Amino acid sequence: MATKLSVNINKIATIRNARGGNTPHLVKFAQDCEQFGAEGITIHPRPDERHITTQDVYDLAHVVKTEYNIEGYPDDRFIKLISDTRPAQATLVPDPPHVLTSNQGWDTVKHFDFLKDLLAQIHALGVRSSIFIGTDANLIEHAAKLGVHRIELYTGPYADNFKNNKVKAIAPFKTAAEIALKNDLVLNAGHDLNLDNLSFFKSEIPELAEVSIGHALISDALYFGIENTINMYKKQLAE
Template sequence: MSAKLSVNINKIATLRNARGGNTPSVTEAAKNCQLFGADGITIHPRPDERHITLKDVYDIAPLITTEYNIEGYPDERFMKIIADVKPTQATLVPDPPDVLTSENGWDTVKNYDFLVEVIQRLHSMGIRTSLFIETDAKMIENAAKVGADRIEFYTGPYAHNYSKDKAAAIAPYKESAAIATKNGLGINAGHDLSLENLEFFADEITDLLEVSIGHALISDAIYLGLENTINMYKKLLL
Protein backbone atom coordinates (compact mmCIF):
# COMPACT_ATOMS: atom_id res chain seq x y z
CA MET A 1 0.00 0.00 0.00
CA SER A 2 1.19 3.52 -0.75
CA ALA A 3 1.65 6.02 2.05
CA LYS A 4 -1.23 8.39 2.72
CA LEU A 5 -1.00 12.12 2.13
CA SER A 6 -2.31 14.34 4.91
CA VAL A 7 -2.38 17.99 3.88
CA ASN A 8 -1.43 20.47 6.59
CA ILE A 9 -3.57 23.57 6.07
CA ASN A 10 -1.88 25.83 8.63
CA LYS A 11 -0.53 28.07 5.86
CA ILE A 12 -4.04 28.68 4.52
CA ALA A 13 -4.90 30.07 7.94
CA THR A 14 -1.68 32.13 8.01
CA LEU A 15 -2.68 33.84 4.76
CA ARG A 16 -6.21 34.46 6.00
CA ASN A 17 -4.99 35.92 9.28
CA ALA A 18 -2.64 38.32 7.48
CA ARG A 19 -5.65 40.19 6.11
CA GLY A 20 -8.42 39.31 8.52
CA GLY A 21 -11.84 38.09 7.48
CA ASN A 22 -12.32 34.62 6.07
CA THR A 23 -10.39 34.63 2.80
CA PRO A 24 -8.99 32.14 2.07
CA SER A 25 -11.34 29.91 4.01
CA VAL A 26 -9.75 27.08 5.98
CA THR A 27 -13.00 25.13 5.98
CA GLU A 28 -13.21 25.33 2.18
CA ALA A 29 -9.56 24.32 2.01
CA ALA A 30 -10.23 21.28 4.19
CA LYS A 31 -13.19 20.23 2.05
CA ASN A 32 -11.40 20.79 -1.23
CA CYS A 33 -8.17 19.06 -0.23
CA GLN A 34 -10.19 15.94 0.53
CA LEU A 35 -12.24 16.34 -2.65
CA PHE A 36 -9.00 16.61 -4.64
CA GLY A 37 -7.60 13.38 -3.22
CA ALA A 38 -5.93 14.12 0.10
CA ASP A 39 -6.13 11.19 2.53
CA GLY A 40 -6.36 13.44 5.56
CA ILE A 41 -6.19 16.95 6.97
CA THR A 42 -3.57 18.07 9.47
CA ILE A 43 -3.70 21.16 11.67
CA HIS A 44 -1.57 22.50 14.51
CA PRO A 45 -3.65 24.81 16.72
CA ARG A 46 -0.94 26.73 18.59
CA PRO A 47 -1.92 28.67 21.73
CA ASP A 48 -1.14 32.04 20.09
CA GLU A 49 -3.45 31.18 17.16
CA ARG A 50 -0.88 32.48 14.69
CA HIS A 51 -2.54 30.34 12.04
CA ILE A 52 -5.20 27.77 13.00
CA THR A 53 -7.58 29.15 15.63
CA LEU A 54 -9.57 27.27 18.23
CA LYS A 55 -12.71 28.04 16.23
CA ASP A 56 -11.11 26.52 13.13
CA VAL A 57 -10.48 23.25 14.96
CA TYR A 58 -14.17 22.80 15.71
CA ASP A 59 -15.40 24.17 12.36
CA ILE A 60 -13.23 21.73 10.40
CA ALA A 61 -14.14 18.65 12.45
CA PRO A 62 -17.57 17.89 10.92
CA LEU A 63 -16.16 18.36 7.41
CA ILE A 64 -13.63 15.54 7.70
CA THR A 65 -14.49 12.54 5.54
CA THR A 66 -10.96 11.09 5.59
CA GLU A 67 -8.71 11.43 8.65
CA TYR A 68 -8.24 14.35 11.04
CA ASN A 69 -4.74 14.72 12.46
CA ILE A 70 -4.25 17.33 15.17
CA GLU A 71 -0.68 18.23 16.15
CA GLY A 72 0.40 19.95 19.33
CA TYR A 73 2.09 19.94 22.68
CA PRO A 74 -0.08 17.86 25.03
CA ASP A 75 -0.92 20.45 27.68
CA GLU A 76 -4.42 20.61 29.15
CA ARG A 77 -5.64 22.95 26.40
CA PHE A 78 -4.59 20.46 23.74
CA MET A 79 -6.02 17.51 25.62
CA LYS A 80 -9.40 19.24 25.92
CA ILE A 81 -9.40 19.86 22.16
CA ILE A 82 -8.71 16.19 21.53
CA ALA A 83 -11.37 15.08 24.00
CA ASP A 84 -13.94 17.38 22.35
CA VAL A 85 -13.10 16.69 18.70
CA LYS A 86 -11.82 13.11 18.85
CA PRO A 87 -9.64 13.22 15.73
CA THR A 88 -8.30 10.09 14.11
CA GLN A 89 -4.79 10.87 15.27
CA ALA A 90 -3.04 13.12 17.77
CA THR A 91 0.54 13.91 16.79
CA LEU A 92 2.42 15.02 19.87
CA VAL A 93 5.24 17.54 19.49
CA PRO A 94 7.58 18.81 22.24
CA ASP A 95 7.38 22.46 21.15
CA PRO A 96 7.28 25.31 23.61
CA PRO A 97 4.55 27.81 22.65
CA ASP A 98 6.82 30.43 21.06
CA VAL A 99 8.73 28.38 18.48
CA LEU A 100 8.18 29.13 14.79
CA THR A 101 7.84 25.51 13.64
CA SER A 102 8.46 22.01 14.98
CA GLU A 103 12.16 21.20 14.60
CA ASN A 104 12.93 18.89 17.51
CA GLY A 105 11.74 15.43 18.38
CA TRP A 106 10.73 14.09 21.77
CA ASP A 107 13.22 12.99 24.35
CA THR A 108 11.26 9.87 25.22
CA VAL A 109 13.67 8.99 28.02
CA LYS A 110 13.50 12.29 29.89
CA ASN A 111 9.74 12.59 29.30
CA TYR A 112 8.94 8.92 29.83
CA ASP A 113 6.42 9.25 32.70
CA PHE A 114 4.74 12.29 31.16
CA LEU A 115 4.27 10.57 27.81
CA VAL A 116 2.98 7.35 29.37
CA GLU A 117 0.27 9.32 31.18
CA VAL A 118 -0.68 11.41 28.13
CA ILE A 119 -0.82 8.45 25.76
CA GLN A 120 -2.91 6.43 28.18
CA ARG A 121 -5.40 9.30 28.30
CA LEU A 122 -5.49 9.52 24.51
CA HIS A 123 -5.96 5.78 24.13
CA SER A 124 -8.84 5.90 26.59
CA MET A 125 -10.51 8.28 24.12
CA GLY A 126 -9.84 5.91 21.22
CA ILE A 127 -7.26 8.24 19.62
CA ARG A 128 -4.28 6.95 17.63
CA THR A 129 -1.08 8.56 18.87
CA SER A 130 2.07 9.57 17.03
CA LEU A 131 5.24 11.06 18.51
CA PHE A 132 7.32 13.58 16.55
CA ILE A 133 10.81 12.15 16.77
CA GLU A 134 14.34 12.23 15.37
CA THR A 135 16.49 9.36 14.10
CA ASP A 136 17.74 8.24 17.50
CA ALA A 137 17.45 4.52 18.24
CA LYS A 138 16.96 4.96 21.99
CA MET A 139 14.23 7.56 21.53
CA ILE A 140 12.42 5.33 19.04
CA GLU A 141 12.63 2.28 21.29
CA ASN A 142 11.24 4.33 24.16
CA ALA A 143 8.46 5.65 21.94
CA ALA A 144 7.23 2.07 21.81
CA LYS A 145 7.67 1.65 25.55
CA VAL A 146 5.58 4.72 26.39
CA GLY A 147 2.76 3.26 24.29
CA ALA A 148 2.79 5.31 21.09
CA ASP A 149 1.11 3.78 18.06
CA ARG A 150 3.33 5.59 15.57
CA ILE A 151 6.26 7.91 15.27
CA GLU A 152 6.50 10.87 12.90
CA PHE A 153 10.03 11.35 11.64
CA TYR A 154 11.27 14.92 11.66
CA THR A 155 12.52 15.05 8.08
CA GLY A 156 14.13 18.49 8.13
CA PRO A 157 17.70 17.09 8.07
CA TYR A 158 16.79 14.75 5.21
CA ALA A 159 15.39 17.62 3.15
CA HIS A 160 18.37 19.83 3.94
CA ASN A 161 20.90 17.21 2.84
CA TYR A 162 18.95 15.65 -0.04
CA SER A 163 20.47 17.76 -2.81
CA LYS A 164 24.00 17.20 -1.49
CA ASP A 165 23.90 13.41 -1.10
CA LYS A 166 20.51 11.74 -1.08
CA ALA A 167 21.91 8.32 -0.12
CA ALA A 168 23.59 9.80 2.93
CA ALA A 169 20.51 11.87 3.71
CA ILE A 170 18.19 8.86 3.78
CA ALA A 171 20.55 6.44 5.56
CA PRO A 172 19.69 7.33 9.19
CA TYR A 173 15.98 7.19 8.39
CA LYS A 174 16.26 3.72 6.89
CA GLU A 175 18.10 2.48 9.97
CA SER A 176 15.61 4.15 12.30
CA ALA A 177 12.62 2.89 10.33
CA ALA A 178 13.87 -0.68 10.78
CA ILE A 179 14.09 -0.08 14.54
CA ALA A 180 10.59 1.39 14.60
CA THR A 181 9.11 -1.54 12.69
CA LYS A 182 10.94 -4.03 14.92
CA ASN A 183 9.35 -2.32 17.93
CA GLY A 184 5.85 -2.40 16.47
CA LEU A 185 5.60 1.30 15.62
CA GLY A 186 3.91 2.68 12.54
CA ILE A 187 5.90 5.27 10.61
CA ASN A 188 4.76 8.75 9.60
CA ALA A 189 6.96 11.58 8.36
CA GLY A 190 6.83 15.32 7.99
CA HIS A 191 8.76 18.59 7.69
CA ASP A 192 10.18 20.06 4.49
CA LEU A 193 9.08 17.15 2.33
CA SER A 194 8.49 18.44 -1.20
CA LEU A 195 7.98 17.56 -4.85
CA GLU A 196 11.75 17.36 -5.12
CA ASN A 197 12.51 14.92 -2.31
CA LEU A 198 9.30 13.05 -1.42
CA GLU A 199 9.44 10.21 -3.96
CA PHE A 200 12.90 9.06 -2.94
CA PHE A 201 11.98 9.15 0.75
CA ALA A 202 8.81 7.11 0.17
CA ASP A 203 10.62 4.59 -2.03
CA GLU A 204 13.37 4.05 0.54
CA ILE A 205 11.18 3.94 3.67
CA THR A 206 9.07 0.99 2.60
CA ASP A 207 6.98 0.84 5.80
CA LEU A 208 5.95 4.50 5.53
CA LEU A 209 2.27 4.92 6.38
CA GLU A 210 1.64 8.65 6.15
CA VAL A 211 3.26 11.96 5.28
CA SER A 212 2.02 15.30 6.55
CA ILE A 213 2.92 18.14 4.18
CA GLY A 214 1.93 21.76 4.45
CA HIS A 215 4.36 24.56 3.62
CA ALA A 216 5.79 23.12 0.40
CA LEU A 217 2.45 21.81 -0.87
CA ILE A 218 0.56 25.05 -0.25
CA SER A 219 3.43 27.03 -1.79
CA ASP A 220 3.37 24.82 -4.89
CA ALA A 221 -0.39 25.25 -5.12
CA ILE A 222 0.02 29.00 -5.62
CA TYR A 223 1.64 28.28 -8.99
CA LEU A 224 0.21 24.89 -9.91
CA GLY A 225 -3.28 24.94 -8.41
CA LEU A 226 -4.42 22.99 -5.36
CA GLU A 227 -6.01 20.03 -7.12
CA ASN A 228 -3.10 19.56 -9.51
CA THR A 229 -0.58 19.88 -6.66
CA ILE A 230 -2.30 17.30 -4.47
CA ASN A 231 -2.39 14.89 -7.41
CA MET A 232 1.31 15.47 -8.08
CA TYR A 233 2.21 14.69 -4.47
CA LYS A 234 -0.05 11.62 -4.43
CA LYS A 235 1.65 10.21 -7.52
CA LEU A 236 5.01 10.41 -5.78
CA LEU A 237 3.68 8.12 -3.05
CA LEU A 238 2.50 5.33 -5.37
Protein backbone atom coordinates (compact mmCIF):
# COMPACT_ATOMS: atom_id res chain seq x y z
CA MET A 1 0.00 0.00 0.00
CA ALA A 2 1.07 3.60 -0.52
CA THR A 3 2.51 5.29 2.54
CA LYS A 4 1.79 8.99 2.99
CA LEU A 5 4.51 11.45 3.92
CA SER A 6 3.52 14.07 6.49
CA VAL A 7 6.12 16.81 6.92
CA ASN A 8 6.61 18.04 10.48
CA ILE A 9 7.36 21.77 10.22
CA ASN A 10 8.30 22.45 13.86
CA LYS A 11 11.92 23.19 12.91
CA ILE A 12 10.85 25.91 10.47
CA ALA A 13 9.06 27.63 13.34
CA THR A 14 12.18 27.21 15.49
CA ILE A 15 14.29 29.06 12.92
CA ARG A 16 11.67 31.79 12.59
CA ASN A 17 11.39 32.25 16.36
CA ALA A 18 15.16 32.62 16.73
CA ARG A 19 14.95 36.07 15.15
CA GLY A 20 11.33 37.03 15.56
CA GLY A 21 9.28 38.28 12.65
CA ASN A 22 8.05 35.86 10.01
CA THR A 23 11.13 34.59 8.20
CA PRO A 24 10.94 31.84 7.16
CA HIS A 25 7.20 32.15 6.54
CA LEU A 26 5.70 29.09 8.21
CA VAL A 27 2.36 29.07 6.42
CA LYS A 28 3.98 29.59 3.01
CA PHE A 29 6.44 26.81 3.77
CA ALA A 30 3.59 24.42 4.59
CA GLN A 31 1.84 25.32 1.35
CA ASP A 32 5.05 24.76 -0.58
CA CYS A 33 5.53 21.35 1.03
CA GLU A 34 2.07 20.36 -0.16
CA GLN A 35 2.78 21.69 -3.64
CA PHE A 36 6.01 19.68 -3.75
CA GLY A 37 4.21 16.44 -2.91
CA ALA A 38 3.81 16.19 0.87
CA GLU A 39 0.56 14.43 1.71
CA GLY A 40 0.26 15.97 5.15
CA ILE A 41 1.51 18.68 7.49
CA THR A 42 2.30 17.84 11.11
CA ILE A 43 2.80 20.29 13.98
CA HIS A 44 3.41 19.89 17.70
CA PRO A 45 2.26 23.05 19.50
CA ARG A 46 3.97 22.89 22.89
CA PRO A 47 2.75 25.08 25.77
CA ASP A 48 6.02 27.08 25.86
CA GLU A 49 5.66 27.87 22.12
CA ARG A 50 9.31 27.01 21.55
CA HIS A 51 8.45 26.49 17.89
CA ILE A 52 4.79 26.26 16.82
CA THR A 53 2.71 29.01 18.40
CA THR A 54 -0.99 28.97 19.19
CA GLN A 55 -1.57 31.44 16.36
CA ASP A 56 0.27 29.13 13.95
CA VAL A 57 -2.23 26.38 14.71
CA TYR A 58 -5.13 28.57 13.61
CA ASP A 59 -3.30 30.09 10.63
CA LEU A 60 -2.40 26.68 9.24
CA ALA A 61 -5.94 25.38 9.74
CA HIS A 62 -7.12 27.84 7.09
CA VAL A 63 -4.62 26.80 4.41
CA VAL A 64 -3.57 23.14 4.78
CA LYS A 65 -5.33 21.24 2.01
CA THR A 66 -3.85 17.79 2.60
CA GLU A 67 -3.89 16.07 5.99
CA TYR A 68 -3.51 18.41 8.95
CA ASN A 69 -2.08 16.46 11.90
CA ILE A 70 -1.78 18.15 15.28
CA GLU A 71 0.20 16.19 17.85
CA GLY A 72 0.94 16.85 21.48
CA TYR A 73 0.22 16.16 25.11
CA PRO A 74 -3.56 16.18 25.58
CA ASP A 75 -3.98 18.91 28.18
CA ASP A 76 -6.88 21.38 28.14
CA ARG A 77 -5.03 23.70 25.75
CA PHE A 78 -4.44 20.91 23.25
CA ILE A 79 -8.06 19.76 23.33
CA LYS A 80 -9.23 23.34 22.74
CA LEU A 81 -6.98 23.63 19.71
CA ILE A 82 -8.38 20.39 18.31
CA SER A 83 -11.92 21.53 19.03
CA ASP A 84 -11.40 24.90 17.37
CA THR A 85 -9.54 23.75 14.25
CA ARG A 86 -10.86 20.21 13.64
CA PRO A 87 -7.71 18.79 12.00
CA ALA A 88 -7.78 15.56 10.01
CA GLN A 89 -5.88 13.82 12.79
CA ALA A 90 -5.01 14.40 16.44
CA THR A 91 -2.00 12.44 17.69
CA LEU A 92 -1.69 12.11 21.45
CA VAL A 93 1.89 12.12 22.74
CA PRO A 94 2.85 11.45 26.40
CA ASP A 95 5.49 14.16 26.73
CA PRO A 96 5.32 16.71 29.55
CA PRO A 97 6.22 20.34 28.76
CA HIS A 98 9.87 20.20 29.92
CA VAL A 99 11.12 17.43 27.61
CA LEU A 100 13.26 18.27 24.58
CA THR A 101 11.48 15.90 22.20
CA SER A 102 9.03 13.02 22.30
CA ASN A 103 10.98 10.01 23.55
CA GLN A 104 8.48 7.34 24.60
CA GLY A 105 5.04 5.96 23.89
CA TRP A 106 1.92 5.80 26.03
CA ASP A 107 1.42 3.28 28.79
CA THR A 108 -2.09 2.40 27.69
CA VAL A 109 -2.68 0.22 30.74
CA LYS A 110 -1.76 2.83 33.34
CA HIS A 111 -3.48 5.67 31.47
CA PHE A 112 -6.37 3.68 30.03
CA ASP A 113 -9.24 5.66 31.60
CA PHE A 114 -7.51 9.00 30.95
CA LEU A 115 -7.01 8.20 27.27
CA LYS A 116 -10.44 6.68 26.77
CA ASP A 117 -12.13 9.87 27.96
CA LEU A 118 -9.93 12.04 25.76
CA LEU A 119 -10.46 9.88 22.70
CA ALA A 120 -14.21 10.05 23.18
CA GLN A 121 -13.97 13.86 23.12
CA ILE A 122 -11.83 13.83 19.99
CA HIS A 123 -14.07 11.37 18.17
CA ALA A 124 -17.13 13.46 19.03
CA LEU A 125 -15.48 16.30 17.10
CA GLY A 126 -15.20 14.13 14.00
CA VAL A 127 -11.40 14.03 14.23
CA ARG A 128 -9.38 10.89 13.52
CA SER A 129 -7.28 9.80 16.50
CA SER A 130 -3.79 8.36 16.83
CA ILE A 131 -1.60 7.68 19.86
CA PHE A 132 2.18 7.52 20.08
CA ILE A 133 3.21 4.08 21.32
CA GLY A 134 6.09 1.63 21.62
CA THR A 135 6.25 -2.00 20.53
CA ASP A 136 4.95 -3.72 23.67
CA ALA A 137 2.21 -6.15 22.62
CA ASN A 138 0.07 -5.66 25.72
CA LEU A 139 0.10 -1.89 25.32
CA ILE A 140 -0.88 -2.14 21.66
CA GLU A 141 -3.75 -4.48 22.51
CA HIS A 142 -4.96 -2.03 25.14
CA ALA A 143 -4.72 0.76 22.56
CA ALA A 144 -7.16 -1.20 20.44
CA LYS A 145 -9.51 -1.54 23.41
CA LEU A 146 -9.46 2.24 23.77
CA GLY A 147 -11.09 2.56 20.37
CA VAL A 148 -8.29 4.69 18.92
CA HIS A 149 -8.23 4.77 15.11
CA ARG A 150 -4.47 4.55 14.64
CA ILE A 151 -1.22 4.06 16.49
CA GLU A 152 2.00 5.86 15.67
CA LEU A 153 4.94 3.59 16.37
CA TYR A 154 7.75 5.41 18.18
CA THR A 155 10.69 4.56 15.94
CA GLY A 156 13.50 6.09 18.01
CA PRO A 157 14.86 2.68 19.11
CA TYR A 158 14.76 1.44 15.51
CA ALA A 159 16.79 4.43 14.33
CA ASP A 160 19.28 4.08 17.19
CA ASN A 161 20.00 0.43 16.37
CA PHE A 162 19.65 0.49 12.59
CA LYS A 163 23.34 0.87 11.71
CA ASN A 164 24.44 -1.86 14.10
CA ASN A 165 21.94 -4.51 12.99
CA LYS A 166 18.97 -3.43 10.92
CA VAL A 167 17.34 -6.87 10.99
CA LYS A 168 17.45 -6.94 14.77
CA ALA A 169 16.35 -3.30 14.93
CA ILE A 170 13.21 -3.88 12.85
CA ALA A 171 12.16 -7.16 14.47
CA PRO A 172 10.08 -5.76 17.38
CA PHE A 173 8.39 -3.31 15.03
CA LYS A 174 7.34 -6.07 12.64
CA THR A 175 5.82 -7.98 15.55
CA ALA A 176 4.11 -4.81 16.81
CA ALA A 177 2.71 -4.14 13.34
CA GLU A 178 1.27 -7.65 13.13
CA ILE A 179 -0.44 -7.24 16.51
CA ALA A 180 -1.81 -3.84 15.55
CA LEU A 181 -3.22 -5.09 12.27
CA LYS A 182 -4.83 -8.09 13.96
CA ASN A 183 -6.57 -5.60 16.24
CA ASP A 184 -7.79 -3.47 13.31
CA LEU A 185 -5.46 -0.58 14.05
CA VAL A 186 -4.03 1.52 11.23
CA LEU A 187 -0.26 2.04 11.40
CA ASN A 188 1.61 5.32 11.45
CA ALA A 189 5.26 5.76 12.43
CA GLY A 190 7.62 8.54 13.38
CA HIS A 191 10.74 9.74 15.19
CA ASP A 192 14.28 9.77 13.77
CA LEU A 193 13.28 8.22 10.45
CA ASN A 194 15.59 9.47 7.70
CA LEU A 195 16.95 8.79 4.21
CA ASP A 196 19.18 5.99 5.52
CA ASN A 197 16.61 3.92 7.43
CA LEU A 198 13.20 4.78 5.97
CA SER A 199 13.19 2.51 2.93
CA PHE A 200 14.05 -0.60 4.96
CA PHE A 201 11.37 0.20 7.54
CA LYS A 202 8.75 0.56 4.82
CA SER A 203 9.87 -2.60 2.99
CA GLU A 204 9.59 -4.66 6.18
CA ILE A 205 6.24 -3.15 7.19
CA PRO A 206 4.45 -2.58 3.87
CA GLU A 207 1.12 -1.93 5.61
CA LEU A 208 2.46 1.38 6.93
CA ALA A 209 -0.14 4.09 6.26
CA GLU A 210 1.79 7.24 7.14
CA VAL A 211 5.10 8.55 8.41
CA SER A 212 5.61 11.90 10.08
CA ILE A 213 9.14 13.25 9.60
CA GLY A 214 10.54 16.59 10.66
CA HIS A 215 14.06 16.97 12.04
CA ALA A 216 15.90 14.82 9.48
CA LEU A 217 13.82 16.03 6.54
CA ILE A 218 14.29 19.72 7.34
CA SER A 219 18.01 19.14 7.96
CA ASP A 220 18.34 17.43 4.58
CA ALA A 221 16.50 20.33 2.96
CA LEU A 222 19.36 22.64 3.99
CA TYR A 223 21.53 20.74 1.50
CA PHE A 224 19.10 19.54 -1.15
CA GLY A 225 16.26 22.07 -1.04
CA ILE A 226 12.81 21.27 0.25
CA GLU A 227 11.31 20.20 -3.09
CA ASN A 228 14.10 17.75 -3.84
CA THR A 229 14.09 16.48 -0.26
CA ILE A 230 10.38 15.72 -0.25
CA ASN A 231 10.79 13.82 -3.51
CA MET A 232 13.74 11.90 -2.06
CA TYR A 233 11.71 10.83 0.97
CA LYS A 234 8.74 9.86 -1.16
CA LYS A 235 11.06 7.75 -3.30
CA GLN A 236 12.21 5.90 -0.17
CA LEU A 237 8.58 5.13 0.64
CA ALA A 238 7.91 3.91 -2.89
CA GLU A 239 10.86 1.50 -3.11
